[in-house]
Amino acid sequence: MRLTRPLVTASALLAVAGLAACSPDSAGATPADEDGTTVVTVGTLKGQPHLYHPFLYADLAPEGVEFEVVQFDTSPDIKNAVVSGNIDFGVAGVPSAVSGSAAGQDVVVVAAAADGGSGIIGREGLDGIESLAGLTVGYPQGSSQEILLRLTLESAGLDADSDVELVNLPFSDMASALAAGRIDAFSSAELGPSTALQAGAVQVASPYDTPVGRVNIGLYTTGDLIEEDPDLVQQVVDTHIAATEQMAADPQAWADGVVAEFGIDQAVVETAIENIWPRWEIDAEYTEQVGALVEQMAALKQIDGEVDVEALLDTTFVDASTATS
Structure with a gap:
């Protein structure tokens, strides 16, 4: 098929831009x-x-x-x-x-x-959400990936605001920041996780084991x-x-x-x-x-x-x- x-x-x-020229009250x-x-x-x-x-x-x-x-x-x-x-x-x-x-x-x-379409990805050697303790983790502020990261950390007894160092980054910068060593891990949306995995990064934990699913x-x-x-x-x-x-x-x-x-x-x-x-x-x-x-x-x-x-x-x-x- x-x-x-x-x-x-x-x-x-x-x-x-073209549609904006229509009446703002018109719908459909x-x-x-x-x-x-x-x-x-x-x-x-x-x-x-x-x-x-x-x-x-x-x-x-x-x-x-x-x-x-x-x-x-x-x-x-x-x-x-x-x-x-x-x-x-x-x-x-x-x-x-x-x-x-x-x-x-x-x-x-x-x-x-x-x-x-989300992932919690880290540098080689990290294994499990607990391994992020004390490390620098990228995330896109205000996103569902921030929520998934916080809930996943919480499930392991880690406080996102004190047990890791959060760094707010655009989605497009996650994989490159990890590759350059500016962060140790990130929680983000595709294609960032897959780009990083193809470059040798690892999946640290599933982001889906929360009430948000x-x-x-x-x-x-x-x-x-x-x-x-x-x-x-x-x-x-x-x-x-x-x-x-x-x-x-x-x-x-x-x-x-x-x-x-x-x-x-x-x-x-x-x-x-x-x-x-x-x-x-x-x-x-x-x-x-x-x-x-x-x-x-x-x-x-x-x-x-x-x-x-x-x-x-x-x-x-x-x-x-x-x-x-």
Whole structure:
């Protein structure tokens, strides 16, 4: 089985600027052609295998719907573009959706996308979370990887603020900082862990043995779009489900697609994909894990406002897909 993917249009990276010229009060996808084709814009991150789904949408799209992929640098950028109406959907980190909800923004997760994609990685010779005591550990402040690191340290009786030296670093700097000896270990998201592992680093501990589990990436939109055009939302969720299942069914084709799209080292991508679990279901376990994520984000003061998890996660569309499959 070969995973097919659309070519990103030449204007994709300009799509946000172009859409911003529309009325800020307008919501929903926009008719593009005289034949009434609806263009749906979907944001995702550059070069991330666990957010590859949108590149598969075009060949799986229902009749009358076209997808335009818009690439961003961070999940908060995607979330902001969604809630502002500059794009219709985003495949991005669930913590960004949680932050938006806590701030009173109109953001709703309508499907999961991928679990995992995190790692606690260290220099050669480290073994077990206890081995980090007294060492320098990189982490991206305000991320789910910070939460996973703190909870994993806590489970071993270590205080993240006193028993290790935490160093806030961008995701993209983790592997190079470890290779240069500026840090002894890090907790971060792919592709940092796999890049470091390919260079001789080791996995210190699993980041997934916490109440947050593997929860990471989701598909989200706005409540306004759900209310305005639920049929379109259902079509997008159905397409997303098909793309997610395609990735899960053929990891090699998924890896090959990522390499072809972004020019990333094949071995790094294949290692990263072993640490990612495509999923679309929003079940009881997923809801519980998002609840734990919300609780930890509040405890670390990453969010200030209340988050209604039941309102943040709208299972209507994945439930409908399950019922008709």
